[in-house]
Amino acid sequence: MDTPLTTLPPNLDRFLGNARVVEILRRAIELDRLPHALIFAGPSGVGKRTLxxxxxxxxxxxxxxxxxxxxxxxxxxxxxxxxxPDVRLVEPDGAFIKIEQIRSMIGEIAYQPFEAKYRVVILDPAEQLKVEAANCMLKTLEEPPSRTIIILVTSNPYALLTTIQSRSRLLQFTGISQDSIETFLVQHAGWNPGDAHLAAALSRGSLGNALAFEAGSYLPVRARALSFVSLLLSRGSFAEASRLAASTVKDKEAFPIWMDAVLTILQDLFYAKTAPGRIGQRDILSDLTTLADRTPTGAVASAVRAFDKLRRGLRQNVNRQIALEALFLSETAKQVH
Ligand SMILES: [Zn+2]
Known part of the structure; x- marks a missing residue:
């Protein structure tokens, strides 16, 4: 095996989130009716490979x-x-999982497991299977050797061939709740409550994102984002906000973090207007409340929508940053000012 597998929570009860998936698997094992081909689908960082x-x-x-x-x-x-020897992780060799890797895996599982009761093959990320590699394993998925389970891990199940999808049982994972992530970070990862709260609020349901959060590099970017939002929502400061955005867009590394920070601030402003108990960033509560007090709810809602749209656009094509930025600014300008 190429990559060491991660350390694990020792049992299903402690698995964070996705209780429905866990229960389906538990029942299937109990009844000895586990499907031999499974697709674990869902956002990254929610524990698909771990499970x-x-x-x-x-x-x-x-x-x-x-x-x-x-x-x-x-x-x-x-x-x-x-x-x-009987639990095998197949990962891309370069950009893809290649046909040679699949042939070698099929050759291996043709024999009885060496030590295990069940042989388990995990392909991750399965959407990186080359078409010929995927085609090569169709027969194996249909009639796998006895005592063999194949798990295809993916964040994009629809990128898999329909012939793969139809031969496997799909289990859909969802994001983990902010509260569960926060509790986990404090109780099991030893984080201080302030950082844990912020990391969970920014994690978008991914424990992986939360664990990768670094307050030291995030906080200065958020401070810039807060100045920007404050200017954006102030009458007469639009040109200045626009200049600030234009200078941030040039910083390729900080820009996506800044975008996240702006959106999170806008979302918290919206909560400040509608459901103050749901404000995530308690450490800047007074800034948020002051800003919310002087801004109409409609303006905050428009800005959230515009920024969310912009961020989704940028994910699809990073090279269009500046064009989309201009588009967003003109749209928001109309809505806010
Ligand atoms: Zn054991």
Missing amino acids: AILLAQLLNCESRSGKLVCGKCSGCRKIAQGSH
Whole structure:
């Protein structure tokens, strides 16, 4: 195996979020009716691969009791370390998962597992399967060798061939709630409550995003975003806001963070007007409240919509930043001023 597998929560009860998916898998194992081809679909950073590995442990733990794996037996340990001969992670070699990789995987699973009760193959991210590689595994998905489970992990299940989709059971993962992420960061990752609250508010439901959050680099960018929003929503300061945005757009690294920060501030302003209990960024509460007090709700709502649209546009084509920026500014100018 090329990449060591991540360390795991030791049982299904502690798996964060996606209780419905967890319950479906638990029942299927209990009834011994686990589908042999599964698609784990959903946003990145919500634990799809982690759950796939945990499933491999559940199927192979030497002293499992119900839905708890022991985490200590040789099977559990080898799977966690990525060194189990029967649990295989297939990742892109370069940009894609290639046909050679799939051929080698098929050759391997043609034999009985070496040590395991169940062999588990995890393809991640499955949308990077080359078409010929995907076609090459259709027969295996349809009639896999006995005691073999194939899990395709993807954030974009519709990018998979329909022939792959139709041969697999799709389990849809969703984002994790902000509260669950915040609690996890404080109780299990040892974060201070302030950073945990902010990271959870900005995570968009992804524990991965939250864990990657760095207050040190985020806070200065947010300060710039707050000045921008304040100018944007002030009468007569539009040209200055526009200049600030134009200078930020040139900073390729900070720009996406700045966009997130602007949107999060606007969302919190909207909450300040409508549901103050839902304000995420409590550390700048007084700035937010002051700004909200002098701005009409409609103007905040328009700005949220315009920025959300702009951000989605930028994700699709980063090169159009400046054009979209100009478009947004003219639209927002009409709505706000
Ligand atoms: Zn075990």
